Amino acid sequence: MSTKKLTLSLAVLLTAALFAFSGSSTALAKDGSGKVRATAANLEVEILESNSSFINHIYLVSPGPELFIGTDDDWGTVVALPAVAPNTELIFEIRVFDGTVDTGMRWQSGPPARNVDHKFHVVLGMLSGEEIQVNFEDIHGDGWGVEDEPNYVDAVFVVRPVP
Numbered sequence: 001m002s003t004k005k006l007t008l009s010l011a012v013l014l015t016a017a018l019f020a021f022s023g024s025s026t027a028l029a030k031d032g033s034g035k036v037r038a039t040a041a042n043l044e045v046e047i048l049e050s051n052s053s054f055i056n057h058i059y060l061v062s063p064g065p066e067l068f069i070g071t072d073d074d075w076g077t078v079v080a081l082p083a084v085a086p087n088t089e090l091i092f093e094i095r096v097f098d099g100t101v102d103t104g105m106r107w108q109s110g111p112p113a114r115n116v117d118h119k120f121h122v123v124l125g126m127l128s129g130e131e132i133q134v135n136f137e138d139i140h141g142d143g144w145g146v147e148d149e150p151n152y153v154d155a156v157f158v159v160r161p162v163p
């Protein structure tokens with residue numbers, strides 16, 4: 001199978017997986033860049049259920065100063081983000097811990113070039129007009145292709161306007 005076909009197949013699989021996971025029937029976000037863009041000035045993040053062995057610490061790293069939001073296990077935690085101009089890119093990062101030990105792995109939303117393995121580590125979904133679901137993958141690209149990785153269920157949250 002060609003690389004292009006393989007990539008396309010992977011994209012279709014990920015789309016299906018995301019829909020299955022989120023229950024969303026709407027289209028995947030956006031421009032394919034993996035960039036999360038503010039849909040309103042005042043936003044909040046709610047951490048959703050995930051399924052991962054690592055403890056993934058979720059940060060907003062841009063615009064700064066960096067903001068710790070919670071770990072992937074803090075389901076239901078809601079954190080308000082600093083006000084931004086709509087359409088500003090919000091760069092989220094997960095810092096991957098094995099228990100209390102920092103593995104040193106860091107993965108960011110947005111283009112693959114931001115990550116040391118040059119892979120997309122997020123899949124984005126639009127839940128409604130202004131709500132974006134962000135699904136992170138915490139496994140290094142070297143480990144992809146084994147079992148069901150990448151499955152993008154390792155840290156999951158929604159970014160939405162403050163009600």
Ligand SMILES: [Ca+2]
Pocket residue numbers: 050051052053054055056072073154
């Ligand atoms: Ca976890």
Ligand SMILES: [Ca+2]
Pocket residue numbers: 137138139149150151152153154
């Ligand atoms: Ca995974």
